[in-house]
Amino acid sequence: MATTPSPGPVRLRVRRGSGSDPSVFRYDSFEVPWEEGMVVLDAVHYVQAMVDPTLSARWNCKAARCGSCSAEINGRPKLMCKTRVDSIDGEITVEPMKAFPLLKDLVTDVGENWKVAAMIPAFSPKSPKAREWKFYQRDVERSREFRKCIECFLCQDVCHVIREHEAEYIGPRWVVKAASLDMHPMDSLNRSKFMKDAGGLGYCNITKCCQEICPEHIVITDDAIIPEKERVVDRRYDPAVWLYRNLPRDQRQLEVAIKKVLKLAFWAALLAPLVAVPILFLAKALLG
Amino acid sequence: MVFSGRVEASEVRAARVSSEFIIARRRAQLLSAVNLWSSRTPPKLVAKDDRTRSERTCDVLVVGAGGAGLRAAIESHDAGADTLIVCKTLLGKAHTVMAEGGIAAALGNVDPEDSWKVHFSDTVVEGQNLSNWRMAEIFAKEAIDRVYELEEYGALFDRTPEGKVSQRAFGAHTYKRLCHIGDRTGLELIRTLEDQVVKRGVTVMDEVAITRILRSRESGNATGALGIDIRTGGLILFRFRALILATGGCGKVYQVTSNSYESTGDGLALAYRAGAKLMDMEMIQFHPTGMIYPIGVRGLLVTEAVRGEGGVLTNAMGERFMSKYDPKRMELSARDIVARAIYSEIVAGRGTQSGGVYLDISHRGAEYIRNKLPSMYDQFIEFAGVDITKQKMEVAPTVHYQMGGVRVDPESGETSTKGIFAAGEVACGLHGANRLGGNSLSDILVFGRRAGAAAAVFSASTVAESVDDAELEKEVDRVLAPLSDKPGTNPFWMKRQIAKNMWEHVGIVRNKADLDAGLAEVARLGEAAAEVRAPGERAYNQAWLDTLQVSDMLLVCEAIIRSALARTESRGAHTRSDYPRPDPKWLANIITVERDGKMKHELEPVPVPPPELDALINRE
Numbered sequence: 001m002a003t004t005p006s007p008g009p010v011r012l013r014v015r016r017g018s019g020s021d022p023s024v025f026r027y028d029s030f031e032v033p034w035e036e037g038m039v040v041l042d043a044v045h046y047v048q049a050m051v052d053p054t055l056s057a058r059w060n061c062k063a064a065r066c067g068s069c070s071a072e073i074n075g076r077p078k079l080m081c082k083t084r085v086d087s088i089d090g091e092i093t094v095e096p097m098k099a100f101p102l103l104k105d106l107v108t109d110v111g112e113n114w115k116v117a118a119m120i121p122a123f124s125p126k127s128p129k130a131r132e133w134k135f136y137q138r139d140v141e142r143s144r145e146f147r148k149c150i151e152c153f154l155c156q157d158v159c160h161v162i163r164e165h166e167a168e169y170i171g172p173r174w175v176v177k178a179a180s181l182d183m184h185p186m187d188s189l190n191r192s193k194f195m196k197d198a199g200g201l202g203y204c205n206i207t208k209c210c211q212e213i214c215p216e217h218i219v220i221t222d223d224a225i226i227p228e229k230e231r232v233v234d235r236r237y238d239p240a241v242w243l244y245r246n247l248p249r250d251q252r253q254l255e256v257a258i259k260k261v262l263k264l265a266f267w268a269a270l271l272a273p274l275v276a277v278p279i280l281f282l283a284k285a286l287l288g
Numbered sequence: 289m290v291f292s293g294r295v296e297a298s299e300v301r302a303a304r305v306s307s308e309f310i311i312a313r314r315r316a317q318l319l320s321a322v323n324l325w326s327s328r329t330p331p332k333l334v335a336k337d338d339r340t341r342s343e344r345t346c347d348v349l350v351v352g353a354g355g356a357g358l359r360a361a362i363e364s365h366d367a368g369a370d371t372l373i374v375c376k377t378l379l380g381k382a383h384t385v386m387a388e389g390g391i392a393a394a395l396g397n398v399d400p401e402d403s404w405k406v407h408f409s410d411t412v413v414e415g416q417n418l419s420n421w422r423m424a425e426i427f428a429k430e431a432i433d434r435v436y437e438l439e440e441y442g443a444l445f446d447r448t449p450e451g452k453v454s455q456r457a458f459g460a461h462t463y464k465r466l467c468h469i470g471d472r473t474g475l476e477l478i479r480t481l482e483d484q485v486v487k488r489g490v491t492v493m494d495e496v497a498i499t500r501i502l503r504s505r506e507s508g509n510a511t512g513a514l515g516i517d518i519r520t521g522g523l524i525l526f527r528f529r530a531l532i533l534a535t536g537g538c539g540k541v542y543q544v545t546s547n548s549y550e551s552t553g554d555g556l557a558l559a560y561r562a563g564a565k566l567m568d569m570e571m572i573q574f575h576p577t578g579m580i581y582p583i584g585v586r587g588l589l590v591t592e593a594v595r596g597e598g599g600v601l602t603n604a605m606g607e608r609f610m611s612k613y614d615p616k617r618m619e620l621s622a623r624d625i626v627a628r629a630i631y632s633e634i635v636a637g638r639g640t641q642s643g644g645v646y647l648d649i650s651h652r653g654a655e656y657i658r659n660k661l662p663s664m665y666d667q668f669i670e671f672a673g674v675d676i677t678k679q680k681m682e683v684a685p686t687v688h689y690q691m692g693g694v695r696v697d698p699e700s701g702e703t704s705t706k707g708i709f710a711a712g713e714v715a716c717g718l719h720g721a722n723r724l725g726g727n728s729l730s731d732i733l734v735f736g737r738r739a740g741a742a743a744a745v746f747s748a749s750t751v752a753e754s755v756d757d758a759e760l761e762k763e764v765d766r767v768l769a770p771l772s773d774k775p776g777t778n779p780f781w782m783k784r785q786i787a788k789n790m791w792e793h794v795g796i797v798r799n800k801a802d803l804d805a806g807l808a809e810v811a812r813l814g815e816a817a818a819e820v821r822a823p824g825e826r827a828y829n830q831a832w833l834d835t836l837q838v839s840d841m842l843l844v845c846e847a848i849i850r851s852a853l854a855r856t857e858s859r860g861a862h863t864r865s866d867y868p869r870p871d872p873k874w875l876a877n878i879i880t881v882e883r884d885g886k887m888k889h890e891l892e893p894v895p896v897p898p899p900e901l902d903a904l905i906n907r908e
Contacts, residue, residue, distance in 0.1 A: 018333075035584065036582050037581065037584050037671065058828075066548065105828075110378065114486065122487040139447075147472070151380055
């Protein structure tokens with residue numbers, strides 16, 4: 001192991017505030033003794049144990065597996081347990097995620113995510129399960145990448161649609177979730193209508209910030225969002241698909257379709273002279 | 289063709305209008321219910337001495353949202369019980385996400401010779417005959433169905449070339465038996481169960497810490513629990529007819545552990561204080577391979593799958609030392625044996641400079657490693673700057689699992705207090721003196737489901753009773769007491785002292801002098817714990833929660849040390865240097881129970897399996 005000489009104490013600056021009045025906040029500075037391989041969460045723990053026990057920070061596994069300790073470190077959404085202090089020059093400023101309501105200090109309320117999760121049409125197998133399903137490793141690989149997600153919600157935090165516009169967009173994490181279900185070899189649903197309407201997928205304008213900051217290195221935009229957008233386009237906007245979907249399937253639908261066409265023809269016949277006559281008149285007048 | 293003018297047309301129009309209306313309304317409902325990212329009512333401040341508590345009533349209260357808790361909740365909900373899940377951290381963050389290698393079940397997909405009988409035998413033999421045979425039998429039989437069920441819930445297991453669920457080799461399993469999802473099996477398991485819970489609409493109250501289980505004065509049944517809503521700091525009184533403890537283990541009472549923040553043994557303390565019996569508390573599993581560098585991640589797990597995929601252990605001299613300890617199974621020996629072997633090498637001075645041994649997988653090639661062990665690759669690159677496709681890992685034993693726990697009925701998971709059920713790591717009986725890798729994931733599914741079903745039946749057959757108000761008021765006093773801005777001991781510091789004491793005195797090899805010293809230190813820390821204070825407001829006050837955990841942790845430490853002192857032999861994970869051999873007279877479970885406010889121990893002989901099952905056990 002390479003041992004680097006101690007670069008002196010770590011200077012930590014933490015945004016303090018309470019959810020009861022988010023407009024009141026301050027920045028506290030601490031000096032933390034340096035240790036080799038130290039991460040930002042270690043520094044926060046030092047402050048809690050040795051300086052100020054009222055500092056709140058959510059954490060759990062401290063191994064980049066659970067996704068609890070999300071924060072903004074020098075303005076970048078990161079996991080505190082995965083950010084080594086020696087990767088940052090100078091002072092380290094830690095702030096809570098801005099896209100979620102503040103609870104206390106570095107802790108935000110990410111509970112809204114579960115409401116969104118409940119909206120996504122759940123995994124629905126093609127057939128009731130026989131004892132065993134047969135599919136192959138190559139079928140698994142497509143969905144595998146999305147299942148690495150640790151739900152740290154950093155992608156939701158960095159997404160400017162959620163952060164700045166509060167638009168009705170479910171956000172990168174939940175597009176990844178939908179993609180993981182859509183690409184399950186045994187899933188039977190098509191989620192494109194949901195993604196277009198309630199999911200608000202059209203709001204994403206592919207700035208790719210989410211895939212840049214994902215701590216699990218999921219290529220969110222290229223592998224999940226764009227294919228999901230393509231699915232929507234294929235299904236909702238392809239004229240051939242549109243026509244096919246709107247073909248009458250039984251007698252009743254056929255009658256309705258015929259009536260529609262007849263009605264259209266009737267109005268066209270009625271309105272055509274009304275539109276055509278003034279145009280002709282105008283044209284004649286203009287052309288002299 | 290029927291073409292009957294007006295009636296038909298108006299019907300059609302009405303139908304079309306109503307369907308458009310329904311779509312619009314549904315969309316509005318969805319959006320308003322979800323209100324996606326804009327529901328921002330700030331929480332109110334709760335005063336320090338505010339004793340009011342909101343109330344929640346349900347049939348079955350599940351405490352803990354790891355694999356066991358979620359599986360229990362699914363079963364209880366499906367059985368028709370009004371089920372509520374509470375958990376101390378966020379939903380989906382439980383320690384189950386850390387499980388890596390796989391889930392053990394005798395599917396026989398890779399080794400067709402495998403069957404539940406061999407799995408049963410492996411489990412009992414490696415449990416050093418301390419396991420409950422009935423639990424092991426149920427476990428080995430039902431694990432298979434639970435894996436297929438998990439697949440039906442949407443989990444995507446790695447496949448064999450024939451398109452079946454793939455299985456890998458693991459320590460002390462006779463055949464290749466671990467169904468896996470790369471090395472993220474636990475993550476997939478918890479996401480899958482989480483989806484099922486969300487799909488069913490089971491209510492989950494995350495970030496709620498239960499501080500005490502309250503009993504009815506008349507029947508002694510558990511009927512209520514006091515909890516803290518961590519987000520606001522407010523108190524909640526839960527009323528229920530059955531409670532399922534699925535709170536996981538107590539690894540955090542040790543300094544070097546692979547366990548998460550929340551594994552502080554609260555469930556054990558809750559059960560003990562509600563009069564339930566604890567069993568085999570001395571049985572703490574040390575995982576042979578934890579990271580040792582850098583200090584910040586010391587103890588972080590290096591999955592057994594590294595050895596399952598062909599990883600080799602060597603000491604500082606380059607010797608493949610496992611040939612001295614278990615020449616037949618080498619690196620894939622049982623965890624207690626490998627952990628003791630590594631410990632012996634380090635103690636004998638054949639360890640590396642930083643106090644570990646080497647684990648090497650680089651001979652399998654970079655692509656294979658990145659494919660089969662992606663998390664391990666990331667973990668070493670990012671935390672230690674070591675590329676495991678080229679370099680050796682440095683590892684040493686780390687506290688991983690607690691085989692002991694709350695004593696339960698093998699069939700239903702019912703504890704010795706009526707109305708409390710337990711499943712998963714907090715329960716005891718399956719793993720005996722040593723747990724096999726991969727058995728814990730099938731354990732939580734098999735016994736989680738059983739506890740859920742049994743709790744639903746129990747809740748339907750009992751009437752709701754009131755809680756003991758005097759006990760409730762006393763508990764509110766206890767919970768609110770540490771909230772003070774007066775100077776006192778720092779709870780975070782206190783937790784470090786507790787963990788340090790256990791690591792130094794109740795480690796992998798124990799003796800009477802060390803255990804006595806550890807017990808004395810626990811008593812001293814217990815006195816100091818009265819001075820622990822939690823300053824600041826009540827909302828998300830971690831110091832306050834940790835203060836309450838300190839008393840739980842001290843209780844668990846005392847139970848571990850007293851049981852370790854009582855067991856004067858070496859068996860499985862419990863090694864005494866002053867009693868180095870297993871002793872047949874110790875084929876007994878040590879029960880820890882509260883009698884007149886004191887911790888008492890009782891012995892119960894291990895139940896003897898019926899002859900037809902005994903014949904299955906391969907004791908070679």
